[in-house]
Amino acid sequence: xxxQAFLLEDEPSLAKAIQIALKRMDISVTHxxxxxxALRFMSSTSFTxxxxxxxxxxxxxxxxxxxxxxxxxxxxxxxxICVLSAKSQPVEKVEGLNKGADDYLAKPFDFEExxxxxxxxxxxxxxxxxxxxxxxxxxxxxxxxxxxxxxPIEYKFCEALLNQPGILISRDDLLKNVWGYxxxxxxxxxxxxxGKLRKSFELDPENPVHFLTVRGLGYRFNP
Numbered sequence: 001x002x003x004q005a006f007l008l009e010d011e012p013s014l015a016k017a018i019q020i021a022l023k024r025m026d027i028s029v030t031h032x033x034x035x036x037x038a039l040r041f042m043s044s045t046s047f048t049x050x051x052x053x054x055x056x057x058x059x060x061x062x063x064x065x066x067x068x069x070x071x072x073x074x075x076x077x078x079x080x081i082c083v084l085s086a087k088s089q090p091v092e093k094v095e096g097l098n099k100g101a102d103d104y105l106a107k108p109f110d111f112e113e114x115x116x117x118x119x120x121x122x123x124x125x126x127x128x129x130x131x132x133x134x135x136x137x138x139x140x141x142x143x144x145x146x147x148x149x150x151x152p153i154e155y156k157f158c159e160a161l162l163n164q165p166g167i168l169i170s171r172d173d174l175l176k177n178v179w180g181y182x183x184x185x186x187x188x189x190x191x192x193x194x195g196k197l198r199k200s201f202e203l204d205p206e207n208p209v210h211f212l213t214v215r216g217l218g219y220r221f222n223p
Contacts, residue, residue: 001025001026001027001119001122002025002027002051002052002053002080002118002121002122002125003026003027003028003052004027004028004029004030004051004052004053005022005027005028005029005030005051005053005054005055006029006030006031006032006038006041006050006051006053006054006055007019007022007029007030007031007032007055008032008034008035008038008054008055008056008057008060008065008068009031009033009055009057009084010033010034010057010059010060010061011057012033014107015031015033017111018055018084018114019031021111021114021115022118024115025115025118025119027053027118030051033061034060034061034062035060035062035063035064035065035067035068036062038068039068039071042071042072042075046134046159046162046163047075047132047162047163047164047165047223048132048133048134048162048163050077050079051079052079052080052125053079053080053082053118053121053122053125054068054069054072054077054079054080054081054082055082055084056068056069056081056082056083056084056101057083057084057085058083058084058085058086058087058092058096059085059086059087065083065085066083066095066096066099066101069081069083069096069099069100069101070099070100072100073099073100074166075165075166075167076165076166076222076223077165077223078125078223079125080102080103080121080122080124080125081100081101081102081103082101082102082103082104082105082117082118082121083096083101083103083104083105084105084107084109084114085104085105085106085107086106086107086108087106088106088107093106102121102124103117103120103121105117132162132223134155134158134159134162135147136155136159139151139152139154139155141155141158141159141162141200141201143200143201143210144201144202144203144210145200145201145203148200148201150200153178153179153193154193154196154197154200156178157174157178157193157197158197160174160177160178161197161211161219161221162221164221165221165222165223166220166221166222166223167220167221168214168217168218168219168220169218169219169220170217170218171190171218171219172184173218174190174218174219175187175189175190190219194211194213194219197211198211209222210222210223
């Protein structure tokens with residue numbers, strides 16, 4: 001079951017009621033009213049701290065909530081997404097699911113049904129998702145192989161990747177931002193540590209699914 005949720009809903013009374021329902025389920029809630037606030041949350045919060053449940057309204061004062069859903073999936077967000085919307089025509093529901101939502105609940109809805117759907121989503125995520133967490137104090141990263149303790153530079157390297165899921169990062173940017181080089185040397189440093197991360201976190205390092213290399217372009221972390 002989820003312990004944290006993110007709620008994107010512009011109607012104050014409904015948002016309050018949803019938060020009360022989630023509190024009954026022992027789920028804490030981060031709530032924002034519009035798309036811009038949701039995007040700021042994404043950019044200012046480490047990927048490993050994103051809640052594993054997203055509840056997203058569609059009709060917002062500054063856009064369609066499906067933009068946020070698509071962006072989450074483009075960033076390889078592996079948690080559950082449930083769209084809550086008065087747009088309830090079959091074609092609109094299909095559009096939401098095709099954008100990346102796991103469920104689509106039409107407004108107005110019964111709160112017992114909302115809670116039941118959240119419980120189902122919780123079981124799905126528990127069964128399928130790889131949860132990545134970072135503990136800067138102990139320099140440990142939680143991945144498919146459990147908690148792994150890293151050296152300071154390994155942790156800094158891994159954290160830089162986890163904070164930009166799905167984003168292609170060049171070798172030069174990594175040398176500057178992780179190792180602090182001002183003048184870029186010809187070095188295999190990134191490749192050496194990339195191989196160490198694969199051995200630590202990939203179930204099959206020879207066939208990686210999380211730490212991917214795009215030949216000639218850079219490196220990408222895929223949750």
